[in-house]
Amino acid sequence: MAGLGRLCLLLALAVCAYGIGASLYGVRRGRVEFSESGRRSVYALAGILTVAFVILEIAFLRNDFAFNTVADTSSRTTPAFYRAAAVWSSQEGSLLLWAWLLSLWASLALFLTRKRMRDVAAYATAILLGFGGFFVSLMVFYATPFATTRPAPAEGVGLDPLLRFPTMMIHPPMLYSGYTLCTIPLAFGMGALLARRVDAEWIRAIRRFAFAAWLFLGIGILLGARWSYSELGWGGYWGWDAVENASLMPWLTGTAFLHSLMIQEKRGMLKVWNVSLVLATGTLAIMGTFLVRSGILNSIHAFGGATLGVPFVTLIGVLIAGSIYLVVSRRDMLRSEHRLDSLLSRESIFLANNLVLVGLCFVIFWGTYFPLISKALTGQEASVGPPWFDRYTVPLALVLVLLSGIGPVIAWRRATLANARRNFLAPVLVALLTLAVLLASGVQQKPFAIAMFCCGAFVFASIGQEFFRGVRARRAMANEAAPVALLALVRRNRRRYGGYIVHIGIAVLFIGVAASSSFQHASELGLSPGQSTRVGAYTVRYVRPTATVTPKYDAAHTGSTLSLGAVLDVTKHGHHVATLLPSEGYYASQEASQGSVGSLIGGQPVSHVALDGGVTRDVWTAIEPDIETPALQRIVKIGNRTLPPEDAVVAIGYLARAYLQHPPQAQFHFIVSPLVMWIWIGGLIVFGGGLIAIWPAPSAVRRRVSMRSRARAAHGLARA
């Protein structure tokens, strides 16, 4: 099977090389059949890489440790659920996932554009195959997923315990889908520049893919944050980690593009800006992949080795240089067709929103790459931490939320001050009322949080007003009941109202972030059974210890050999709130020097967080048991001396019993954070709105609208 996998990679490389040549020859010589053949090469690539991916999946599910990748990142004790996801935990598997997803999305994009923009699509085909070829080359020459060792080891190292978490099944594919989808607008943008066809058509062709990239990247980021919050023992959801930032940057520029593309579609303006945003988003997506896979910057999310730096840097250099050359050399064609009619217009607000988003991206870029920049300039690696990021991003985030409330109530092209006054009156009053309530309730010491709550209230009011007025107008026109009018309004204006729902979700999400980060109570201390502590308004009592042994029955079903934890009773004002069961899993290692018993629990211990989530607050707990006590270590030493590996688990049973009978003091981390759940709810609202906006309008409706508009435009002929 490994041989077939290797053959697939070689075949894929040949197909990429042929497809690039055929596409370029076809478009340069006007030979459509060659361009068509190039396009079909992308389909073939998708088919080949699907076979390769299935081969690797089968190897993981069958515990075929002859595959080095399987032996390095899986084991028999890894649950089947996680074995399926272990494919992308390895360097080689994640490269294959990247290339496979790219080929699938590229096939879809090229299939949907097969009958239009043949010249642009031919260049885009060559560029997409170039990306595919790059990743396949990495697998052929640097990190092949199909390398084998004979005879095969009897057991594998196992999946990194940090990755044994349900969201990790879908977080990487979502993120990689986002990254790979980002390359499609980039390829078509470059194709449009190369073909010198920079009208709105290429924008229209890739709009849905840009939206899908934004959606998948956003879901991936949110799942990563959820993983960080629920799995990593530090209690946060965002730590300005290099890899987190790497995924956020293309999302920010992608968000900017989704706004500014509307201006190009409607007014033929911002062509340079739009094409630059598309190229920057695609390049940042490649840089994001580079950060995860190169290990060049320290990150808790980076699982790659340090072997792929040079090829990635070369690719990024070519992309940046090529992008600059194309934009500069085509600048005459990228002139705006119109100018801004008024500074008080939705176009102006979109421009401001773009500047804030790009500003945010720049700040994050600088902070993320500062260790590399400082090393290049001074020879010493220095890094910036969360306070540095917060200092610049919090004010920008405030402006962003405010603009997301201003934009929807301002008209395209021009708005008058009188109209603006009327439209802003209710939202401003709601924001002021929120401020008064917050100040009256004594929340004064957190100005940024208060400002975010007021901006959020402004957004809710302005968008609520938009929905209300839209429904009222619809009811006046069609005499429909309010719910029917609301549905019809959203259905007929999906992009507009889907976008408004996204804005509400963003405001909800930022309110959750502001509240949970500003009004959090945290405590780290050691407790013995029976002892308790106060965290905010809550009392947490360590009732008794827990212990489970064997891979099959560990508390979190993650394949740990031993899991030690605690039963915690959480009360508020004497009333029971929740019983929480945090634990720490101990995993087997491959270190023979740790002895037969020591190696069963000698891997990286992983905290399994227990939390009681609610709409008003989360009570978050984590435990770090002490297994280094002399009594417990004596059991390990005796077991190492006397028990062969097949019986070593008996000593782990003794160790668990001893821990339960004489539990040592354990270290606990308690956090009570308000409104955390609203971060996840806000995310769901954002993606719900995004789906509404991306969903294609029913063709019948489109036809009807088109015919009606045509009739009205014809009627306007008389008036014009």
Next chain:
Amino acid sequence: MSVLIVLIALVLIAGVIFVVSAPLRNANRPPAGGAAQQQLEPESAERHELEVAREAKYREIRDAELDYRTGKLSREDYEAVDGALRTEAVEILNRIEASAGE
């Protein structure tokens, strides 16, 4: 097992060659939908661009109407914007008609 793998490999290679070479094999045959379907002429590409611009203009007209109905535009502003948009739409329609007549 190895025979099966060799067979799969051969099928895969044959399938790839079949899929990728199909347009080259069919190049000498007359296209099913006429020449226009086989190759987009510059004129039809321009016409397609105009049709895209027309759809965008219709959407803009609808958006302006919704802005007016939801109180974001005064009647005077709406009439001015709507008039300008319709003029632009008519220009596009004229260009489409002209390109169809050529």
